[in-house]
Amino acid sequence: MLVAIDGSDSSLGALRVAVLIAPLETQFKIVYAADDNFVLREWLPIDVIFQHGTRLLGSRKGNA
Structure with missing residues (x-):
């Protein structure tokens, strides 16, 4: 799924x-x-968004 x-x-x-x-x-x-195309991307670098995703996925391992 x-x-x-x-x-x-x-x-x-x-x-x-x-x-x-x-x-x-x-x-x-x-x-x-x-x-x-995130509106905030103008002042929020894509690296910050990528790091947020990486942290979020890592913090959810084994937790739903």
């Missing part, structure tokens, strides 16, 4: 629901989704 997260409460809630409704043998792929 593919689940995209962006760190928002809504996306993390969707991940929790996916875990609850999926059969036990389900394999998950969690991806960090960031819009490269």
